[in-house]
Amino acid sequence: MTEAPPSLENESIRQGDAGAAFVLESKGEWYHAGFHLTTAIVGPTILTLPYAFKGLGWGLGFFSLTLMGVVTFYSYYLMSLVLEHCEKAGRRHIRFRELASDVLGSGWMFYFVIFIQTAINTGISIGAILLAGECLQIMYSSISPDGPLHLWEFIAMVTVIMMVLSQLPTFHSLRHVNLASLFLSLAYTFIVVGACLHAGLSKDAPPRDYSLESSKFSMVMSAFTSISIIAAIFGNGIVPEIQATLAPPVTGKMFKGLMMCYSVIFLTFYSAAVSGYYVFGNKASSNILKSLTPDEGPALAPTWLLGLGVIFVLLQLFAIGLVYSQVAYEIMETKSADVNQGIFSKRNLIPRIILRSLYMIFCGFFAAMLPFFGDINGVVGAVGFIPLDFILPMLLYNMTYKPSRSSFIYWINIIIMVVFTGVGLLGSFSSIRKLVLDASKFKLFSDDVVD
Numbered sequence: 394m395t396e397a398p399p400s401l402e403n404e405s406i407r408q409g410d411a412g413a414a415f416v417l418e419s420k421g422e423w424y425h426a427g428f429h430l431t432t433a434i435v436g437p438t439i440l441t442l443p444y445a446f447k448g449l450g451w452g453l454g455f456f457s458l459t460l461m462g463v464v465t466f467y468s469y470y471l472m473s474l475v476l477e478h479c480e481k482a483g484r485r486h487i488r489f490r491e492l493a494s495d496v497l498g499s500g501w502m503f504y505f506v507i508f509i510q511t512a513i514n515t516g517i518s519i520g521a522i523l524l525a526g527e528c529l530q531i532m533y534s535s536i537s538p539d540g541p542l543h544l545w546e547f548i549a550m551v552t553v554i555m556m557v558l559s560q561l562p563t564f565h566s567l568r569h570v571n572l573a574s575l576f577l578s579l580a581y582t583f584i585v586v587g588a589c590l591h592a593g594l595s596k597d598a599p600p601r602d603y604s605l606e607s608s609k610f611s612m613v614m615s616a617f618t619s620i621s622i623i624a625a626i627f628g629n630g631i632v633p634e635i636q637a638t639l640a641p642p643v644t645g646k647m648f649k650g651l652m653m654c655y656s657v658i659f660l661t662f663y664s665a666a667v668s669g670y671y672v673f674g675n676k677a678s679s680n681i682l683k684s685l686t687p688d689e690g691p692a693l694a695p696t697w698l699l700g701l702g703v704i705f706v707l708l709q710l711f712a713i714g715l716v717y718s719q720v721a722y723e724i725m726e727t728k729s730a731d732v733n734q735g736i737f738s739k740r741n742l743i744p745r746i747i748l749r750s751l752y753m754i755f756c757g758f759f760a761a762m763l764p765f766f767g768d769i770n771g772v773v774g775a776v777g778f779i780p781l782d783f784i785l786p787m788l789l790y791n792m793t794y795k796p797s798r799s800s801f802i803y804w805i806n807i808i809i810m811v812v813f814t815g816v817g818l819l820g821s822f823s824s825i826r827k828l829v830l831d832a833s834k835f836k837l838f839s840d841d842v843v844d
Contacts, residue, residue: 443669553759
């Protein structure tokens with residue numbers, strides 16, 4: 394589904410835009426934006442942070458985690474300033490692709506952003522369904538180890554639930570879901586931290602080894618893979634769409650939402666990374682819950698506690714899948730809905746049910762077919778999140794506000810763009826390398842998710 398590149402739009406031109414009027418309706422407060430931002434960034438991927446530290450060690454791990462946090466906060470704040478500037482000039486943009494095309498004055502940029510955004514958002518939706526299915530499989534296996542159900546059947550169950558939840562008509566209507574998501578992220582993080590501390594202090598505590606790879610090439614590749622993982626964890630890619638849910642005027646509201654989001658990030662990211670890496674060192678799994686439940690020997694924390702953590706992760710994955718589906722829904726309804734009829738009119742309701750259900754079936758099918766999708770998503774993350782979150786916001790700011798070439802902010806933005814272009818290229822190379830190395834484990838519709 395493609396659209397013609399927009400001209401400079403104002404509210405009168407937007408009156409016939411069903412995607413804007415329905416999916417991206419602007420009724421929210423700053424704290425609603427905080428809920429949406431937190432769900433978009435703080436997800437089960439934080440349980441990968443001990444694994445990311447494994448390729449960096451303590452010092453570089455802390456430095457990379459802190460640097461990514463500072464740079465992404467700065468990046469998202471710059472993006473909000475550019476959006477506010479355009480609004481004051483009479484051009485309120487509610488879509489990333491429109492903003493980039495307007496400021497950079499390039500038709501191809503519109504299609505570049507829509508392609509990257511669609512790849513990222515669809516990839517995350519597929520990944521959320523896959524991980525939710527895996528959570529159900531873990532719970533089922535603990536109750537019935539030799540049960541007949543397969544991973545694809547759990548993915549089908551998750552897909553049906555997502556088809557129902559996807560009928561929430563607007564991004565703003567997810568505000569209560571995303572508030573619950575915020576508390577769920579805090580809950581399973583603290584459960585994992587408690588479980589790691591319990592494991593580390595028990596008589597069965599695993600031996601700790603914090604050494605890095607022995608060969609320099611492997612060490613460098615592992616380091617860049619870890620940096621790419623941390624960058625992708627902080628990735629968002631839908632800041633303009635989140636800011637679009639705010640009731641105008643939006644001045645200052647997004648900054649408050651970012652402060653709420655990054656307060657949660659500080660509590661969750663550091664505690665999960667430190668506790669997991671402290672206990673498991675370079676033996677940390679890509680999902681720290683797997684390290685706590687080794688294939689051989691007993692679980693390293695109370696089973697009921699780990700089960701509760703898995704349930705909280707499962708529930709939050711539904712919210713994440715919904716948030717990252719909104720861009721797809723907005724594109725669909727811009728073409729399929731009639732803004733002159735009610736949001737729940739038969740004319741708009743029937744196409745919405747059909748199109749959103751088909752989209753979820755598409756995501757569910759690929760989640761079942763590609764249980765090694767994590768490796769593919771690593772490439773998508775490196776190629777997608779880096780330009781949208783670490784390069785374009787700085788470029789848009791420099792083009793909009795035109796700071797002096799001798800100013801500090803101009804050169805900070807240039808340095809960030811150059812550095813993260815390099816990080817993105819090396820991250821892509823290391824992610825593709827891992828994809829090739831894991832290729833022998835890939836099997837369509839497999840019952841096992843490739844780690």
